Amino acid sequence: xxxxxxxxxxxxxxxxxxxxxxxxxxxxxxxxxxxxxxxxxxxxxxxxxxxxxxxxxxxxxxxxxxxxxxxxxxxxxxxxxxxxxxxxxxxxxxxxxxxxxxxxxxxxxxxxxxxxxxxxxxxxxxxxxxxxxxxxxxxxxxxxxxxxxxxxxxxxxxxxxxxxxxxxxxxxxxxxxxxxxxxxxxxxxxxxxxxxxxxxxxxxxxxxxxxxxxxxxxxxxxxxxxxxxxxxxxxxxxxxxxxxxxxxxxxxxxxxxxxxxxxxxxxxxxxxxxxxxxxxxxxxxxxxxxxxxxxxxxxxxxxxxxxxxxxxxxxxxxxxxxxxxxxxxxxxxxxxxxxxxxxxxxxxxxxxxxxxxxxxxxxxxxxxxxxxxxxxxxxxxxxxxxxxxxxxxxxxxxxxxxxxxxxxxxxxxxxxxxxxxxxxxxxxxxxxxxxxxxxxxxxxxxxxxxxxxxxxxxxxxxxxxxxxxxxxxxxxxxxxxxxxxxxxxxxxxxxxxxxxxxxxxxxxxxxxx
Amino acid sequence: xxxxxxxxxxxxxxxxxxxxxxxxxxxxxxxxxxxxxxxxxxxxxxxxxxxxxxxxxxxxxxxxxxxxxxxxxxxxxxxxxxxxxxxxxxxxxxxxxxxxxxxxxxxxxxxxxxxxxxxxxxxxxxxxxxxxxxxx
Numbered sequence: 154x155x156x157x158x159x160x161x162x163x164x165x166x167x168x169x170x171x172x173x174x175x176x177x178x179x180x181x182x183x184x185x186x187x188x189x190x191x192x193x194x195x196x197x198x199x200x201x202x203x204x205x206x207x208x209x210x211x212x213x214x215x216x217x218x219x220x221x222x223x224x225x226x227x228x229x230x231x232x233x234x235x236x237x238x239x240x241x242x243x244x245x246x247x248x249x250x251x252x253x254x255x256x257x258x259x260x261x262x263x264x265x266x267x268x269x270x271x272x273x274x275x276x277x278x279x280x281x282x283x284x285x286x287x288x289x290x291x292x293x294x295x296x297x298x299x300x301x302x303x304x305x306x307x308x309x310x311x312x313x314x315x316x317x318x319x320x321x322x323x324x325x326x327x328x329x330x331x332x333x334x335x336x337x338x339x340x341x342x343x344x345x346x347x348x349x350x351x352x353x354x355x356x357x358x359x360x361x362x363x364x365x366x367x368x369x370x371x372x373x374x375x376x377x378x379x380x381x382x383x384x385x386x387x388x389x390x391x392x393x394x395x396x397x398x399x400x401x402x403x404x405x406x407x408x409x410x411x412x413x414x415x416x417x418x419x420x421x422x423x424x425x426x427x428x429x430x431x432x433x434x435x436x437x438x439x440x441x442x443x444x445x446x447x448x449x450x451x452x453x454x455x456x457x458x459x460x461x462x463x464x465x466x467x468x469x470x471x472x473x474x475x476x477x478x479x480x481x482x483x484x485x486x487x488x489x490x491x492x493x494x495x496x497x498x499x500x501x502x503x504x505x506x507x508x509x510x511x512x513x514x515x516x517x518x519x520x521x522x523x524x525x526x527x528x529x530x531x532x533x534x535x536x537x538x539x540x541x542x543x544x545x546x547x548x549x550x551x552x553x554x555x556x557x558x559x560x561x562x563x564x565x566x567x568x569x570x571x572x573x574x575x576x577x578x579x580x581x582x583x584x585x586x587x588x589x590x591x592x593x594x595x596x597x598x599x600x601x602x603x604x605x606x607x608x609x610x611x612x613x614x615x616x617x618x619x620x621x622x623x624x625x626x627x628x629x630x631x632x633x634x635x636x637x638x639x640x641x642x643x644x645x646x647x648x649x650x651x652x653x654x655x656x657x658x659x660x661x662x663x664x665x666x
Numbered sequence: 667x668x669x670x671x672x673x674x675x676x677x678x679x680x681x682x683x684x685x686x687x688x689x690x691x692x693x694x695x696x697x698x699x700x701x702x703x704x705x706x707x708x709x710x711x712x713x714x715x716x717x718x719x720x721x722x723x724x725x726x727x728x729x730x731x732x733x734x735x736x737x738x739x740x741x742x743x744x745x746x747x748x749x750x751x752x753x754x755x756x757x758x759x760x761x762x763x764x765x766x767x768x769x770x771x772x773x774x775x776x777x778x779x780x781x782x783x784x785x786x787x788x789x790x791x792x793x794x795x796x797x798x799x800x801x802x
Binding site for chain 2: 182183184195196198200204206208210225227229230231234246247249251252253308309343578579580581
């Protein structure tokens with residue numbers, strides 16, 4: 154009896170442990186010397202002198218001066234293929250075999266993370282819901298400045314981000330920022346630099362959606378600006394303050410597969426001779442995209458999510474498919490009423506749910522137009538608008554790029570390697586883990602005669618940690634598929650938990666050390 | 667002795683039920699098809715994604731958007747090759763290490779290299795008379 158109990162206990166321990174053992178694997182390609190009496194049981198490729206390629210999915214035997222095995226022969230242009238059983242070695246230029254190899258070090262690390270997640274249980278992971286890329290602060294960590302490359306969830310989505318900073322240099326001409334990892338993510342920062350702009354005192358400098366930096370003047374709020382339900386939202390979006398626009402709950406309730414959008418409409422006059430009109434936004438995302446990432450894309454897939462992030466999204470076609478879906482559904486889509494309908498003219502990508510982001514778009518004006526009828530459409534409740542305004546004048550600014558002068562760790566130790574890793578866009582990265590932070594300085598110099606605005610240009614990506622609890626409670630059969638059904642599902646979850654989720658999100662950042 | 671056996675049994679059970687992630691030969695296209703590895707290359711002039719065709723001393727030949735291009739190492743800022751070990755790197759406008767070059771060469775469509783005749787046929791098939799550069 155005791156023995157059976159012991160076996161059952163061991164089986165339980167083994168299966169519990171199994172839930173946390175994650176084995177990382179890679180493919181190793183090896184050259185084969187085409188010689189006799191060799192048996193290979195893994196996939197093999199033979200390259201022939203005429204440019205043809207033969208693929209053997211189950212391996213080959215080489216004997217009697219021939220390659221023996223069932224293979225598919227493809228011509229040089231890969232336009233035709235035929236089955237072959239034997240190939241004389243004389244026709245072969247080279248051969249290679251493919252084997253799956255276990256990456257032992259990575260398996261141990263990831264398994265430990267997953268196990269730690271399970272062991273620490275809900276206590277740790279329930280609070281660690283804060284998920285969103287590197288966060289940047291100034292003034293000794295008291296001013297939230299920006300969140301960097303929020304949509305870059307895998308290496309292939311690595312992207313450049315430009316954020317307007319409020320920070321100014323100290324008396325020595327040094328601009329100091331603090332970069333934190335406050336989420337259960339690994340951050341890979343490729344490049345950081347500050348862009349310095351000089352401008353008149355009454356100009357407001359900000360990034361434009363097309364990648365330029367612009368200086369605008371006299372930002373005014375449209376006289377009439379309404380949401381999809383026809384409600385006047387002018388008061389909420391007219392100034393940089395605590396008041397902002399978010400989608401009416403009734404619009405979210407009415408969302409369906411066929412129609413998940415909210416929109417904001419306004420008109421603005423066009424002055425005679427104008428060639429373009431600039432709209433200025435101060436906005437941020439809601440936590441709907443975080444809900445989508447955690448509760449739909451990663452959580453239900455459990456361990457499959459590791460494959461999806463690590464393997465599927467390393468597949469260029471899969472990444473492109475997800476990117477297209479994301480581009481179509483996420484972001485802010487700007488249309489102009491022309492020729493009896495709204496015509497899409499620009500898109501502002503997602504900017505993350507933490508910090509307000511200033512961004513401008515320039516709309517080309519047609520010669521006969523005296524006013525522009527503008528529609529901003531977006532997935533219901535995906536955006537928060539603090540300000541929507543129209544500028545009276547705009548000019549493109551050429552900034553001065555200022556490289557990093559110094560990187561320091563929390564313990565005040567200099568990190569020359571960190572500076573080197575982030576000094577140029579290349580294949581070197583500064584990597585940070587949850588709870589880590591560093592301090593970065595830019596020697597921008599002192600100027601008292603000119604107004605200056607600084608922007609932070611960043612390049613990188615981040616990888617979400619797959620929580621042990623997700624692996625234990627996985628409910629999906631496979632990895633995430635980008636569909637409108639999944640988006641509607643995220644919207645419904647978000648609708649039911651919006652206020653509570655926002656509160657937990659704010660309270661649950663991973664403390665930095 | 668008995669305890670050691672039981673521990674071994676538990677470990678084997680745990681490994682049998684463990685989860686695997688990453689790339690295997692079943693999910694690595696170059697192992698199953700005649701194509702080269704999919705690549706994502708960042709150059710000074712922009713980003714190019716396509717199939718790795720050939721690895722040369724001076725650069726790599728890729729097929730991106732149906733155009734055959736020769737990308738000199740001096741113009742490659744960074745790169746990714748799907749499914750290959752992360753240790754296989756190419757970037758910083760420098761030639762790869764001998765080890766990385768060998769791994770890339772074997773994952774390309776033509777590891778032994780393209781003869782002038784083969785290159786001419788490929789160019790003809792894509793409506794080109796010579797290899798294009800890195801300008802997207």
